[in-house]
Amino acid sequence: MASALDPVALLKAAGIFLAFIAFLFVGALVFPGKNELGVALPDGTRQKYKLNGFSSFLIVTALTALGCYTALFSLASLHHLFWPLLVVVNLFAFSFTLYLVLTGRRKLGGRPGVGGFISDSFYGVEINPNLFGVDLKMFSYRPSLIGLGLLNVSFAFAQYEAHGLITTRMWLFQIFYFIYLTNYFQFEYGMLYTWDIIAEKFGWMLVWGDYALVPFFYSVPGWFLIDNLDPMPSWEPPVLCALFALGFWIFRGTNEQKHRYKVNPQTHIWGKPAQAVGGRLLVSGFWGIGRKLNYTGELCIYFSWTLTTGFHSIVPYLLPLWLFCLFTHRAWRDDQRCRAKYGPLWVEYCAHAKFKMFPFIY
Numbered sequence: 623m624a625s626a627l628d629p630v631a632l633l634k635a636a637g638i639f640l641a642f643i644a645f646l647f648v649g650a651l652v653f654p655g656k657n658e659l660g661v662a663l664p665d666g667t668r669q670k671y672k673l674n675g676f677s678s679f680l681i682v683t684a685l686t687a688l689g690c691y692t693a694l695f696s697l698a699s700l701h702h703l704f705w706p707l708l709v710v711v712n713l714f715a716f717s718f719t720l721y722l723v724l725t726g727r728r729k730l731g732g733r734p735g736v737g738g739f740i741s742d743s744f745y746g747v748e749i750n751p752n753l754f755g756v757d758l759k760m761f762s763y764r765p766s767l768i769g770l771g772l773l774n775v776s777f778a779f780a781q782y783e784a785h786g787l788i789t790t791r792m793w794l795f796q797i798f799y800f801i802y803l804t805n806y807f808q809f810e811y812g813m814l815y816t817w818d819i820i821a822e823k824f825g826w827m828l829v830w831g832d833y834a835l836v837p838f839f840y841s842v843p844g845w846f847l848i849d850n851l852d853p854m855p856s857w858e859p860p861v862l863c864a865l866f867a868l869g870f871w872i873f874r875g876t877n878e879q880k881h882r883y884k885v886n887p888q889t890h891i892w893g894k895p896a897q898a899v900g901g902r903l904l905v906s907g908f909w910g911i912g913r914k915l916n917y918t919g920e921l922c923i924y925f926s927w928t929l930t931t932g933f934h935s936i937v938p939y940l941l942p943l944w945l946f947c948l949f950t951h952r953a954w955r956d957d958q959r960c961r962a963k964y965g966p967l968w969v970e971y972c973a974h975a976k977f978k979m980f981p982f983i984y
Contacts, residue, residue: 627706635706638699639714646678646764650756653677660814669750671757671814675764676807682768690779698783700776701848704838711834718833719743719826722751722758746825759824760813766832770840771803777844790854791930792847798866798927805874812881843938846931862926869922876908876916900967905974912977913957917949953978 655674662668689695700707723739726747751758778792813819822828882889883896883904890896891906898904908915924942931938957978961968978984 627709631703631706632709635703635710638703639707639710642769643714643765646682646768647756647761649678649681650674650761650764651754653681656811658811658814661820663749663820669757671760673810675810678764679768679771679804679807682772686772686775696779696783697772697776698779700773701780704773704776708834708838711838712830715826715830715833719829722824722829723747726751742825744826746823746828749821749823750819751824759822759828760819762824762829762832763813766836767803767806769833769837771799773837773841774799774844777841777848781848784848785851787851789847789851790859791850791852791932794859794862795844795847795927795930798862798923798930801866801870802923805870809874809877809881812877815881815884840941842941843928843931846935846938850932850934852932862929865922865929866926869919869924869926871919872908872915873919873923876919879907879909880904899971899974900964903964903967903971905971910974912979912981913972913975914949914953914979917953918979921946921949950979950984953984 650672653674654677655672658671658673659668660671686697690697720743723742723746727742729748749759775796778788778796781792782788818828879891882891883898883906887896887898887901894906896904896906897910898906904910912918921942924945928938928942964971
């Protein structure tokens, strides 16, 4: 049972959250990791990043496992403090946004951004604000996704506390998410080439998305697994595993292929030299089939672990359904932007990659 929003629970949640953020921030400075330069920014500079998200993820995982094994704490406490934590995180997101606006404006000599205070707060002032050499936008993916992982595992602990067992449904949910998060941090270098890092300013939109939306909304299916003790038919686990594996292969494959081509246009994809239209638009591998198959793969992943909840409620499906709408609209929007940017080259590219997300459908 989740805690009420009383002062004691809120103070406890605040202590846990701030300790978590502080630990990860210190880890960003001291944990081992490879240094890499990001892509050239609009002013021509290239920011240096210490890519130690994977070591941070492994260290948090190991310390959490040790703490639970020695009964120092139970992750079920995160489930019990879910609502107080959500309140604390929202307060942090607004406070952090204010800090980003004030420090960003100070670097501009006190001048407001393009749209005044509201716009500066929502969209941000700086592209790459940093503190003690840590890029705060890149850093924020760590508490976001590691926090999501911890919240997810808390549901398994809550199920064991309540029923004395962990169901197959819960095991699949945990395994799928663990593989997904582990691979994200293994592929952290790929984030340096994403639109968010390259071009988006860091304001409330991204701050709230990282600290509140992702951990607390993306973990919603876990709530519906705690008391779901219905046995799964024998065919269902292998089907869900196949759906997850298919989605993972497409999602990671598309992103990895694009990253390899950007780093080295002479790379090989699927055993052949990479081909690109006009030397700019990759048409090898997945990118010769569809323009946004990375979205398709990610949707398969999200549906695979949401389907573990069964069909007792529509609520767990709000996330993949929302992502479906978001991705299809984004694919259309990206198509319009690229058509304007590349002109005839984009038309030629579309003749190779005929589909946006779903072959023969969209």
